[in-house]
Amino acid sequence: MKYTQKNPSGESFRIPVERFGDFEIRQFGPTVAMFGDIVNRLGRYEAALTIEEAEAYARGKK
DSSP states (O other), X not given: OOOOEEOTTSSOEEOOGGGSXXXXXXXXXXXXXXXXXXHHHXXXXXXXXXXXXXXXXXXXXX
């Protein structure tokens, strides 16, 4: 399932809260962090490739 959907402008994205899965927000001193399904999925994407690499891959698939 895709978490994101394009905004009507087509220039940015949003994630409806019902697609987040489990998540929590914690504060550690001055730092506030989010944990959960959506964060783990984003982390896996970022660990695998850069935005530029993903865009190049997507262009090659068309």
